[in-house]
Amino acid sequence: MLHPVVTELRQISEKARVFVSMPYIEGLTPRIFGDLERVEAVDCGECVPRRHGIFRMDEAPLSPLDHGGLYGDAVFEGILVINGRIFTLKEHLERLYVSAERMMIRIPYDMATLARFILRTVQAVGFSQEEKGYLRPVLTRGFGNLGIHPSKCVAPTFYCIASTIRLYPPEKYEVGIEISIARNARRATRQFVDPNIKSNNYLNNIFALIETKDQERLETLMLTPGGAVAEASADNIFVIERLPGWLEDPSQVTLKTPSPEYCLVGITRNIVMMEARRAGYRVEEVPDMLPIDMVGAEREVFLTGTGAGLMPVIGVKGVPVGDGLVGPITRNLLEALQRNMADPRFGLALNATDEDLEAYLARPSPIV
Numbered sequence: 001m002l003h004p005v006v007t008e009l010r011q012i013s014e015k016a017r018v019f020v021s022m023p024y025i026e027g028l029t030p031r032i033f034g035d036l037e038r039v040e041a042v043d044c045g046e047c048v049p050r051r052h053g054i055f056r057m058d059e060a061p062l063s064p065l066d067h068g069g070l071y072g073d074a075v076f077e078g079i080l081v082i083n084g085r086i087f088t089l090k091e092h093l094e095r096l097y098v099s100a101e102r103m104m105i106r107i108p109y110d111m112a113t114l115a116r117f118i119l120r121t122v123q124a125v126g127f128s129q130e131e132k133g134y135l136r137p138v139l140t141r142g143f144g145n146l147g148i149h150p151s152k153c154v155a156p157t158f159y160c161i162a163s164t165i166r167l168y169p170p171e172k173y174e175v176g177i178e179i180s181i182a183r184n185a186r187r188a189t190r191q192f193v194d195p196n197i198k199s200n201n202y203l204n205n206i207f208a209l210i211e212t213k214d215q216e217r218l219e220t221l222m223l224t225p226g227g228a229v230a231e232a233s234a235d236n237i238f239v240i241e242r243l244p245g246w247l248e249d250p251s252q253v254t255l256k257t258p259s260p261e262y263c264l265v266g267i268t269r270n271i272v273m274m275e276a277r278r279a280g281y282r283v284e285e286v287p288d289m290l291p292i293d294m295v296g297a298e299r300e301v302f303l304t305g306t307g308a309g310l311m312p313v314i315g316v317k318g319v320p321v322g323d324g325l326v327g328p329i330t331r332n333l334l335e336a337l338q339r340n341m342a343d344p345r346f347g348l349a350l351n352a353t354d355e356d357l358e359a360y361l362a363r364p365s366p367i368v
């Protein structure tokens with residue numbers, strides 16, 4: 001019998017397609033890029049020629065000298081395909097371009113061209129309307145010598161995986177999850193690795209999960225070096241405080257989430273904050289939330305992220321949040337997020353034409 005991890009990997013790889021783009025240098029670039037029946041040669045105004053193509057998972061060519069793999073010198077995004085649309089594609093691409101700029105890596109394509117290649121890759125998978133998918137665009141500094149110096153990389157490599165995804169089991173959205181707290185691994189601050197560069201340096205977050213030990217706990221809370229709540233290992237975190245009279249008066253509900261100095265400004269976080277304001281709740285970004293602020297009476301807690309969506313949290317390291325059940329404010333916001341996921345304004349249709357794509361990118365974001 002196959003190991004369950006292998007079974008899951010096979011499931012997500014089966015239909016997957018990967019767009020790969022890299023400089024073409026004979027003797028260095030993986031050989032499949034020499035086959036012009038399989039790939040396209042493009043001029044992106046770089047000092048070396050470039051080629052790109054769409055591959056299956058078991059043939060996607062990446063270089064062993066790539067500084068993304070060697071040093072984590074890369075940026076990425078995680079994007080959801082849901083209800084026949086690439087959800088919040090524009091917002092993710094904008095964040096990718098910002099991360100790349102902060103790392104001083106030039107994306108070789110303009111946003112519309114990149115979006116078109118991503119769309120072609122998703123179309124090559126052939127998702128059904130009901131199927132959920134996941135996109136992972138990654139931009140690396142490209143291949144270079146074995147030293148870390150960025151000037152030794154010729155030009156970036158870009159790839160985008162489009163695959164199916166296994167999210168949290170659906171029943172968890174009904175009953176919520178328990179999370180732990182990482183005692184040792186801390187969320188790096190701006191002085192180390194800016195949390196708002198979505199880089200491939202996730203070691204601290206991985207250490208935080210290793211600390212968890214309990215395999216049942218799928219997420220763990222990370223603290224700032226000073227001990228305040230920062231975010232979870234791959235999700236943002238929210239705490240709801242319900243003051244007396246909250247049932248009649250939504251302004252008696254306050255949503256608190258850590259300030260952006262300490263966390264990634266998640267796209268799901270932004271949607272949830274927008275919906276909370278619309279519902280009349282107070283929304284605050286706070287730098288000094290303590291783990292103890294998350295538990296006790298009249299509290300609700302949830303995580304937000306592309307993969308998780310909005311996941312209710314009913315306990316933190318064994319201590320119940322509120323009455324230990326998923327609360328009504330959390331349910332309201334989960335429904336609001338699901339409504340947005342079904343709203344055509346929030347994404348690009350999988351059957352979009354090039355004109356649809358241009359129009360989509362030109363429209364202002366519905367997230368305000």
Ligand SMILES: Cc1ncc(COP(=O)(O)O)c(C=O)c1O
Pocket residue numbers: 078231232233234235236263264265266267268269304305306307
């Ligand atoms: C560290 C971290 N925080 C928060 C998030 C949630 O961000 P988003 O809602 O944009 O997926 C992610 C997801 O990528 C993450 O890796």
